[in-house]
Amino acid sequence: EVTETSKKSIVTFSEIHHFLLSDTIITETQKRISNAFDVFDHESNKTVDVREIGTIIRSLGCFPSEADLHDIIAELEEEEPTGFVRYEKFLPTMTKILLERKFRPITEDLLLQAFEVLDQQKKGHLEPEELTKYLTQEGEPFTQEEMDEMLSAAVDPDKNVILYKDFVSMMTFDDTR
Amino acid sequence: MGCGVTKTSEFNRKFDKDGNVIPAMKAAVLIQRWYRQYAARMEVRRRYTWNIFQSMEYADLQDQIKLYNFLGYLMDNFTPSSTERNLISHIFRENEVCRDAEWERYFSYNNITVPDIYSGPRLTFPLDMDQAAHLVEAFKNKQQLHSRYVLQLLLETWKLLRVLPNINRVSTCHSKEITICGDLHGQLEDLLLIFYKNGMPSLEKPYVFNGDYVDRGKDSIEILLILFAFLLVFPGDVYLNRGNHEDHIINLRYGFTKEVLNKYKLHGKRILKLLQKIFSWLPLVTVIDQRVLIVHGGISDTTDLALIARVDRHRYVSALRPPKKKTPSRTNVYADSERYDEMIICKNRRGSLTFPKPFGARESFQRRSLQDFSSTVARTLGEEFEVRRRQAEFSLSSFSKSHRILSSALSSDSEPESSEFTDTGNDEWKQILDLLWSDPMSHDGCIPNEVRGGGCYWGPDVTEGFLNRHNLQLIIRSHECKQDGYEFCHNRKVLTLFSASNYYEVGSNRGAFVRLGPDLVPYFVQYQATSMTRGLSFPQNVKRTEHTALKVLREQLFVHKSDLLSAFQEIDKENTGLICLNDWASAIERVLHLDLPWRVLHPQLVSSTTDGKLDYHGWFRDLALKKPSSEHIEQTMLETLYRHRSTLETIFRIVDTDNSGLITFEDFRQTLKLLSAYLKMEISDEVINELVISTDTNNDGSIDIDEFMEAFRLVDKSRLERGKSLLKLMQDNQSLPQETESPQTVYSTAPQTSQCPASQPADPPVSNTTDSACSQTANPPASQTGSLTEDCPASQTEDLCHISVVVPPQ
Numbered sequence: 012e013v014t015e016t017s018k019k020s021i022v023t024f025s026e027i028h029h030f031l032l033s034d035t036i037i038t039e040t041q042k043r044i045s046n047a048f049d050v051f052d053h054e055s056n057k058t059v060d061v062r063e064i065g066t067i068i069r070s071l072g073c074f075p076s077e078a079d080l081h082d083i084i085a086e087l088e089e090e091e092p093t094g095f096v097r098y099e100k101f102l103p104t105m106t107k108i109l110l111e112r113k114f115r116p117i118t119e120d121l122l123l124q125a126f127e128v129l130d131q132q133k134k135g136h137l138e139p140e141e142l143t144k145y146l147t148q149e150g151e152p153f154t155q156e157e158m159d160e161m162l163s164a165a166v167d168p169d170k171n172v173i174l175y176k177d178f179v180s181m182m183t184f185d186d187t188r
Numbered sequence: 189m190g191c192g193v194t195k196t197s198e199f200n201r202k203f204d205k206d207g208n209v210i211p212a213m214k215a216a217v218l219i220q221r222w223y224r225q226y227a228a229r230m231e232v233r234r235r236y237t238w239n240i241f242q243s244m245e246y247a248d249l250q251d252q253i254k255l256y257n258f259l260g261y262l263m264d265n266f267t268p269s270s271t272e273r274n275l276i277s278h279i280f281r282e283n284e285v286c287r288d289a290e291w292e293r294y295f296s297y298n299n300i301t302v303p304d305i306y307s308g309p310r311l312t313f314p315l316d317m318d319q320a321a322h323l324v325e326a327f328k329n330k331q332q333l334h335s336r337y338v339l340q341l342l343l344e345t346w347k348l349l350r351v352l353p354n355i356n357r358v359s360t361c362h363s364k365e366i367t368i369c370g371d372l373h374g375q376l377e378d379l380l381l382i383f384y385k386n387g388m389p390s391l392e393k394p395y396v397f398n399g400d401y402v403d404r405g406k407d408s409i410e411i412l413l414i415l416f417a418f419l420l421v422f423p424g425d426v427y428l429n430r431g432n433h434e435d436h437i438i439n440l441r442y443g444f445t446k447e448v449l450n451k452y453k454l455h456g457k458r459i460l461k462l463l464q465k466i467f468s469w470l471p472l473v474t475v476i477d478q479r480v481l482i483v484h485g486g487i488s489d490t491t492d493l494a495l496i497a498r499v500d501r502h503r504y505v506s507a508l509r510p511p512k513k514k515t516p517s518r519t520n521v522y523a524d525s526e527r528y529d530e531m532i533i534c535k536n537r538r539g540s541l542t543f544p545k546p547f548g549a550r551e552s553f554q555r556r557s558l559q560d561f562s563s564t565v566a567r568t569l570g571e572e573f574e575v576r577r578r579q580a581e582f583s584l585s586s587f588s589k590s591h592r593i594l595s596s597a598l599s600s601d602s603e604p605e606s607s608e609f610t611d612t613g614n615d616e617w618k619q620i621l622d623l624l625w626s627d628p629m630s631h632d633g634c635i636p637n638e639v640r641g642g643g644c645y646w647g648p649d650v651t652e653g654f655l656n657r658h659n660l661q662l663i664i665r666s667h668e669c670k671q672d673g674y675e676f677c678h679n680r681k682v683l684t685l686f687s688a689s690n691y692y693e694v695g696s697n698r699g700a701f702v703r704l705g706p707d708l709v710p711y712f713v714q715y716q717a718t719s720m721t722r723g724l725s726f727p728q729n730v731k732r733t734e735h736t737a738l739k740v741l742r743e744q745l746f747v748h749k750s751d752l753l754s755a756f757q758e759i760d761k762e763n764t765g766l767i768c769l770n771d772w773a774s775a776i777e778r779v780l781h782l783d784l785p786w787r788v789l790h791p792q793l794v795s796s797t798t799d800g801k802l803d804y805h806g807w808f809r810d811l812a813l814k815k816p817s818s819e820h821i822e823q824t825m826l827e828t829l830y831r832h833r834s835t836l837e838t839i840f841r842i843v844d845t846d847n848s849g850l851i852t853f854e855d856f857r858q859t860l861k862l863l864s865a866y867l868k869m870e871i872s873d874e875v876i877n878e879l880v881i882s883t884d885t886n887n888d889g890s891i892d893i894d895e896f897m898e899a900f901r902l903v904d905k906s907r908l909e910r911g912k913s914l915l916k917l918m919q920d921n922q923s924l925p926q927e928t929e930s931p932q933t934v935y936s937t938a939p940q941t942s943q944c945p946a947s948q949p950a951d952p953p954v955s956n957t958t959d960s961a962c963s964q965t966a967n968p969p970a971s972q973t974g975s976l977t978e979d980c981p982a983s984q985t986e987d988l989c990h991i992s993v994v995v996p997p998q
Contacts, residue, residue: 042770046787050235054630055783069228076221117222125222128215150216153223161223164728182226 037106044105047071048098057098061088064096068105073114077151083108119183126175136172234730236785238671240737241692243782244744246639248834252441254641255835255866295462297339300455311337313344320417321388327410328380335455338413342462345416348423349469354501355493356427356474358394360706368396368482369701370666370674370685371431374405374444377717378689378699379414385713386701389418389426396474398666398685399431399484399624403442405688409451412463430470430501431484432624432642432667436460437506441838449849457848468502472623475660479708482664486626486682487654488644489634491619499616507621507642627668628682648678655681661708673700673714689716693736695729738792744780745793746811751779756804766801769794836863840893850890 047070051059059067064087065080075083087096087104108114129145130137139162146153146161153161164182165173302310308331309323323333333341360366367386372379389395397415402408419426432438439445439460448463449456473496474482625643629635632647655661663682669691675684689699695716703711745752755775756767767775772794773786786793794802795810839859844851851859860876 042787046785047232050232050239050785050788065224066228066231069225070232074221074225076217077224117218117225121218122222125215125218128211129219131212145212145216146220149213151220153220157223157227160227 037110040106040109041102043071044102044109045098048101052098058095059098059101061092061094061096064101067101068108068114071105071109072116073108074116075114079114119179122183123176123179126179130175135176136170136174138172139166142173230730232788233734234671236788237730237734237737238692238696239784240741240782241696242669243784244740245692247782249640251832251835252438252641252838255838292343295339295343295458297336297343300334300336300339302334302336306334307331308333309337310334311341313340315341315344315417315420317390317421320414320421323417324380324383324388324414327376327407327414332451333410333413335452335459338409338452338459339455339462341413341416341420342459342466344420346462346466346469348420349466349471350502352469352471353497354472354499355497356396356429356471357478358396358427358474358476360477360704360708364392364394365703365705365711366394366396366476367701367703368398368664368685370398370687370699371400371669372397372405372411373400373433373688373691374402374408374411374447375688375690375717376405376407376410378687378715379411381689381699381715381717382687382701385715386703389422391422391425394422394425394427396427396476396482397429398474398482398664399429399470400433400666401431402444403433403439404691406443406447408444408447409459427474428470429474429482429484430467430472430624432507434467434470435506436464436467440841441834445841464505465502468505470501472496472501472620476704477706477708479660480662480664480704481658481660483623484665485622485624485643485667486628486646486665487650487663488618488622488626488646489650489653491622491654493658495616495619496623499620501620504617504620507624625667628665628677628684630677648681651678651681662710664702669697670700671697673698674702674712683710693733695733734792738789741784741789742793742811744782745776748779749808749811752776753804753808755779760804765803765805766798767804768801769797772802772804832863835866837893839863844893849893851893852890856891 047067048057048059050070051063051067053059061084064084065075065077068075068080068083083104084096087100089097126137127133129142142165143158143162147155147158162173165175165178167174167177309319309326311319311323311333326333358366367382369379369382387393395418401411401415405411415426415428419428433442433444436445445460448460452459472483473493475493476482621642622644625637625640627637627640627643627645628651629645629647632649634644634646634650637643637645651663655663661681664685665682666685666687668684668686669688670684670686673686673689676682677684683702685700685702686697687699687701689697691697691699698714698716700712700714703713705711752775755778756772757763759771759775760767769787769790773790776786777783794807836859839862840851840856844855857876
């Protein structure tokens with residue numbers, strides 16, 4: 012019978028190497044998390060408003076859906092919700108999310124396909140009303156404010172339509188800025 | 189951040205036999221998910237951009253406070269020689285004691301004739317609504333009111349304000365809705381927008397304006413004139429509160445004084461003097477229906493409205509000076525100048541705690557100058573600031589603290605009199621400071637507001653206590669810029685309202701005003717003066733604001749280069765020239781104390797790293813021109829002068845006792861000495877002489893302040909590399925027509941010492957950046973500032989002022 016201790020005593024060089032490497036990654040990751048958290052820690056007391064959690068997670072490069080966020084927040088809140096999330100709780104949760112690479116980014120191709128799906132008549136563009144209808148009624152609906160903001164960036168001012176191919180290229184270029 | 193895993197399988201059922209509903213929903217979710225991520229990243233950028241602006245603003249405020257503490261300290265601790273006397277005593281010189289009738293004669297406008305060609309409004313008093321509306325229209329059309337009418341209007345305003353109580357009491361009877369506006373800061377466009385959306389003040393439309401009408405924006409006087417005009421026409425329906433910027437000493441630094449002197453060259457001085465009085469007569473708070481308190485800054489745990497109601501508010505001319513005592517005493521150092529001399533001499537015979545050196549005969553003492561004291565002052569001042577900073581149990585602001593400490597030093601052997609400074613005068617002063625300068629904080633308690641140097645930070649428990657004690661339900665205050673124009677805190681019992689949109693930069697924030705009906709439920713209207721933002725999308729707006737903030741930040745990094753370099757070299761002991769990002773971030777924070785997320789910002793500030801390490805020398809080269817070692821001293825001095833140009837300009841304006849815009853050589857020399865004492869940095873006589881000569885462009889023995897400040901301008905990098913002497917540069921600038929800026933420009937000051945390498949005459953003289961261009965760092969990948977030029981007013985000083993939150997636009 013192989014006991015726990017004896018199992019642990021067998022360690023290979025590659026395991027050590029792996030351990031050290033991942034340690035660095037963990038530290039770096041945690042630093043990134045800490046920095047992102049600090050931007051929203053207005054009182055410098057290692058807490059952030061729970062309503063900012065989504066923004067923080069997204070700012071670290073993740074693409075969760077609203078439903079995903081809902082679950083995460085449920086996990087992060089105190090037994091008696093205070094409206095604030097403490098760093099001690101946030102750090103391990105977020106580290107796990109980043110290391111497991113959950114909520115992967117959406118590629119330009121995928122995004123384009125999504126727009127094409129909405130463009131049922133294959134016009135090559137979308138009317139503002141069309142897009143508004145989809146995004147404020149389907150899926151995880153946008154608020155009016157979110158819709159307005161997106162339209163201000165997406166609508167071609169001359170033609171008053173959304174040339175989604177250009178829009179997607181432009182926005183993804185921005186991301187890599 | 190590509191993940192490489194395509195999810196095309198999601199759309200395989202694109203053409204479902206049922207139709208497109210399911211895939212469309214999936215597509216929608218995808219787009220929403222993606223966009224929200226993008227928006228979040230924009231938000232983070234917006235957020236740290238905001239942090240940058242706010243921390244710079246606070247850093248600048250602290251500068252202001254430090255300066256006045258320093259000057260106060262000097263004033264109390266040494267005798268200026270006869271030539272230096274005006275320099276310092278002027279700052280604290282009280283208003284000459286005059287009876288009102290004499291003042292009216294001084295401010296008399298009757299002998300000012302208005303020329304026929306004047307096409308602006310001609311006011312007749314008493315004013316009526318049409319004239320007020322006409323005035324608004326005139327200012328909208330960029331006309332300027334003639335100084336005669338300005339003085340007349342101000343005089344009438346003064347007369348009216350004198351009979352108003354400290355606490356305005358308003359009622360929403362007759363179903364009147366009251367409109368309340370926050371800080372305007374000279375931004376006329378915002379006031380016009382408010383009037384457009386909400387209508388102008390009238391019997392049916394009462395307004396409360398919550399202070400900070402002036403400074404920073406370029407139309408402060410116009411805003412004042414409009415508000416005063418409506419006050420005169422509808423005295424029962426327009427209420428004005430005093431803000432912390434309704435203070436002539438603050439105005440010296442933040443642009444209002446300069447604006448008035450520029451617009452009213454002949455009578456500006458009188459107008460300013462009259463405004464000084466008017467500001468002191470502005471009511472302190474407004475109460476609506478005995479339920480809602482409106483005050484500019486806020487409260488403290490000692491705020492007592494009953495006491496506020498009783499004070500002689502006009503005695504508190506400036507927050508930076510304690511009130512003048514009516515009964516002069518031996519320890520009253522704030523009496524007028526003649527008394528002051530006597531006093532100092534008395535004190536000095538007793539010996540001073542701060543200067544333990546024995547004093548000699550009267551004559552020899554008087555011969556002592558600022559120069560002699562500079563090292564002593566600098567040392568003890570530095571120590572003293574440190575001590576104060578560390579004291580935990582502050583109950584008064586830094587201003588009063590410094591005065592208390594100094595005064596107790598003076599009155600060391602006369603116990604009874606030392607208690608004068610804890611009498612009602614000081615208590616009242618603290619009450620007013622708290623009202624005008626405080627900020628809310630989220631945790632309980634009440635602590636001195638070290639950031640601003642005046643007032644306090646007050647917590648929700650203080651709000652609760654205060655509201656209960658006075659039977660109120662809401663506090664509406666301003667004083668702090670908010671991104672959405674307003675913000676609640678303290679469980680919705682405190683509302684911050686800010687009416688100057690685009691305050692830090694075009695697109696930085698909205699402004700707001702609020703309406704209260706008899707139910708006292710606030711109804712908000714937000715707006716943004718959009719002449720520049722029209723046509724910009726939300727992401728473009730964010731980027732543009734961010735761009736300005738980063739430019740400002742890079743400038744700060746540049747001017748702290750010497751300190752930063754030392755900090756880096758301390759870490760990089762092996763002198764590899766490389767530093768890792770974490771060390772870089774912590775070093776910067778240690779030097780700049782701006783409390784910014786440097787690691788998050790680093791991609792914007794650092795163009796490239798190798799193996800996670802930064803070549804800091806190269807980085808500095810990107811930020812600014814690195815000069816060879818022989819010019820190291822000069823670089824430090826330039827940096828320092830540039831960094832402290834606000835302070836320098838403020839001192840100039842103080843020195844310019846008759847507000848003429850000119851100062852003599854001697855005063856200029858004294859100013860620089862004063863500055864060198866304050867900065868604990870040696871500015872040698874040679875340097876000063878060189879500066880004096882090179883800036884006397886009028887050739888009349890006096891220096892034009894504006895011209896001198898203009899001398900801090902961009903210089904072409906290549907010209908500096910060729911080592912052209914500054915004198916030559918200035919001469920060139922004056923003789924050549926303006927050209928557009930070249931892409932690589934750096935900051936430098938115009939006056940340089942003779943340590944410059946010899947110039948090479950073969951180089952074609954290329955002029956500096958134009959009036960219309962804003963300054964830029966020598967950051968190659970940067971930054972087209974073309975779109976920002978329209979914001980910058982004509983003069984060059986104002987360009988630099990505008991893009992930097994350290995020096996305000998005028």
